Amino acid sequence: MTGPFQNTPPKPEKLGAMTESFIKDALAGESQASQKYLAFAAQADREGFPNVGRLFRAVAYAESMHARNHLSVLGAIGDTIANLGTGHGGETFEIDEMYPAYRAVAKLQDNKEADTSCRYALRAEEDHQKIYAATRDTVKAGRDLDATPIRVCPICGHTVVGDAPDECPVCGTVAQFFTAF
Amino acid sequence: MASEDFERRLPQPELLHAMDEANLKAAFAGESQAAEKYLVWAEKADDEGYPNVAKLFRAISFAETRHARNHLRVMDGIGSTADNLAAAFGGESFEIDEMYPAYAEVAKEQGDKQAQRTIRFALKAEIDHKRMYAEARERVIGGSDIAAEPVSVCLVCGHTIIGGVPDKCPVCAAPGSMYKTF
Numbered sequence: 596m597t598g599p600f601q602n603t604p605p606k607p608e609k610l611g612a613m614t615e616s617f618i619k620d621a622l623a624g625e626s627q628a629s630q631k632y633l634a635f636a637a638q639a640d641r642e643g644f645p646n647v648g649r650l651f652r653a654v655a656y657a658e659s660m661h662a663r664n665h666l667s668v669l670g671a672i673g674d675t676i677a678n679l680g681t682g683h684g685g686e687t688f689e690i691d692e693m694y695p696a697y698r699a700v701a702k703l704q705d706n707k708e709a710d711t712s713c714r715y716a717l718r719a720e721e722d723h724q725k726i727y728a729a730t731r732d733t734v735k736a737g738r739d740l741d742a743t744p745i746r747v748c749p750i751c752g753h754t755v756v757g758d759a760p761d762e763c764p765v766c767g768t769v770a771q772f773f774t775a776f
Numbered sequence: 777m778a779s780e781d782f783e784r785r786l787p788q789p790e791l792l793h794a795m796d797e798a799n800l801k802a803a804f805a806g807e808s809q810a811a812e813k814y815l816v817w818a819e820k821a822d823d824e825g826y827p828n829v830a831k832l833f834r835a836i837s838f839a840e841t842r843h844a845r846n847h848l849r850v851m852d853g854i855g856s857t858a859d860n861l862a863a864a865f866g867g868e869s870f871e872i873d874e875m876y877p878a879y880a881e882v883a884k885e886q887g888d889k890q891a892q893r894t895i896r897f898a899l900k901a902e903i904d905h906k907r908m909y910a911e912a913r914e915r916v917i918g919g920s921d922i923a924a925e926p927v928s929v930c931l932v933c934g935h936t937i938i939g940g941v942p943d944k945c946p947v948c949a950a951p952g953s954m955y956k957t958f
Contacts, residue, residue, distance in 0.1 A: 602932055602945070602948050602949045602950040602951075602954075603932065604932055605890040605891075605893040605894040605897070606890050607890070608888060608889065608890040608891070610886070610888050610891055611882075611883075611886030611887075611888055613882050613886060614879075614882055614883045614886045614888045614891045617878075617879040617882055617883070617891075618879070618891055618894065618895075620875075620879075621875070621876070621879060621894075621895065621898065622809060622812075623805050623808070623809060624871065624875065625812070625898065626805070626808035626809040626811065626812040627804060627805055627808040627809075627844075628864075628867055629808065629811075629812065630804070630807070630808040630811060630841060630844040630845070630848070631848065631853065631860075631863075631864070631867075632864065633841060633845070634844075634845045634848055634849075634853075634854050635854065635857070635860040635861075635863075635864065637845075638854055638855075638856075638857055638860060639857045639860070642856070642857050643921070644857055644916060644921040644922075645921065646921045646922045646923065646924050647857055647861070647912050647915075647916060647921060647922055649927060649958050650908060650912055650922060650927055650938075650958075651860075651864075652958055653927035653928070653929055653936060653958035654864075654905050654908070654909075654927075654929075654936060656929050656956060656958065657901050657905065657929045657930075657934035657935075657936045658934070659812055659815060660897075660901075660929065660930070660931065660932070660933065660934035661894070661897065661898040661901065661934050662809075662812040662816075663812070663815075663816045663819075664893075664894040664897055664898070664933070664934075665894050665898075666812070666813065666816055667890075667894070668890045668891050668893075668894045671813070672816055672817070672820055673820075674820070674824065675817070675820055675821045675824050675826055675829055678813075678817040678820060678821070678833075679829075681813075682813075682814065682817070682833075682836075685810060685813075689806065693802075693803070693806065694803070696799075697796075697799040697800070697802075697803060700795050700796060700799055701796050701799070704792075704793040704795060704796050706790060706792055706793060706796040707790065708787045708788050708789070708790040708850045709787075709790065709792060709796045709799075709800055709850050711787045711850075712787040712800070712803075712843070712846040712847050712849075712850045713799075713800075713803065715787070715842075715843065715846055716803065716807065716843040716846070716847075719839050719842075719843065722839075723836050723839070726832065726836070727836075730829060730832060734826060734829060739825070739826040739827065739828045739829060740826070740828035740829055740831075740832060741828065742828055745831060745832055745835035745836075746835075747835050747836075747838050747839045747842070748839075748842070749782075749842060750782070750785045750786060750842065751842065751846075752838075752839035752840065752842035752843050752846075753839075754835060754836060754839050756832075766785060767785070768785060772782075774835075774838060776831050776832075776834055776835035776838065
């Protein structure tokens with residue numbers, strides 16, 4: 596392909612309804628492929644295939660580039676204030692609607708591990724919702740967050756701004772295993 | 777944390793009822809897309825001069841990745857590496873043979889040029905991925921790891937190459953400096 600769009604990521608455009616629907620499906624597909632490959636990379640490391648692990652991570656990254664391109668075409672990359680608002684909205688839906696419904700079904704069907712996986716996610720989404728709301732206020736006032744580390748539990752995703760708790764309040768993982776950003 | 781201890785704490789695979797399985801699949805799709813969105817929004821925050829907001833988006837993206845992994849485990853979606861390579865190969869084949877050609881046709885029919893580009897970029901890279909997964913699977917089935925050669929990814933289109941970086945991306949013509957190497 597030649598022309599002004601060469602070697603730049605695809606840009607937002609007004610899409611036909613069918614195309615929009617398919618690009619949304621493609622975003623879902625690329626996002627899930629990327630996450631699967633990251634999980635497969637950890638598995639390859641455990642089995643003693645570090646270079647296969649690296650291949651999975653590289654391809655996961657490529658799928659992330661595709662996901663970004665699809666998001667761009669869908670016009671889903673706003674300014675940071677808008678993105679924080681959208682993030683807050685997504686977390687709110689998961690907290691108020693999605694995970695409570697899934698947990699109710701998991702309990703009804705006595706699928707304990709499914710319930711645990713949904714509970715871990717639900718608890719962390721509550722952290723995220725609060726943090727996004729506070730951050731949006733800060734950015735609206737024209738300021739960045741301060742440089743306090745953000746720590747994430749590698750088991751359940753519990754997210755804290757500042758020091759990790761001695762034990763994760765959701766799953767009991769000890770502080771030293773939290774990943775700091 | 778010892779690796780066994782780590783594994784023990786994670787949600788475990790279990791025999792799922794149909795509704796639970798459907799719900800976990802949907803939750804996996806949701807967490808996966810949230811993780812990708814937050815990474816992209818992190819770049820945007822960096823561009824706008826909010827590095828600490830960017831860091832926050834990356835941290836929360838990582839948390840969503842933990843949730844995606846947990847859901848995938850419960851659905852028994854993480855097998856041996858040989859099986860994972862086969863599953864990955866199957867997914868890439870579906871995208872190459874069915875999904876993206878169909879989407880490309882519709883985008884062309886509707887005259888959506890940027891949609892055509894994002895579909896073409898993905899399709900071209902999936903062809904590379906499919907081949908790499910097939911080769912890696914042969915090696916792993918034979919009991920060995922793949923070689924320690926660099927794997928590089930184009931930041932614009934996702935073109936993936938083992939070995940050296942090209943002067944120019946063969947798919948989108950981005951310069952070699954715009955590759956990330958693993």
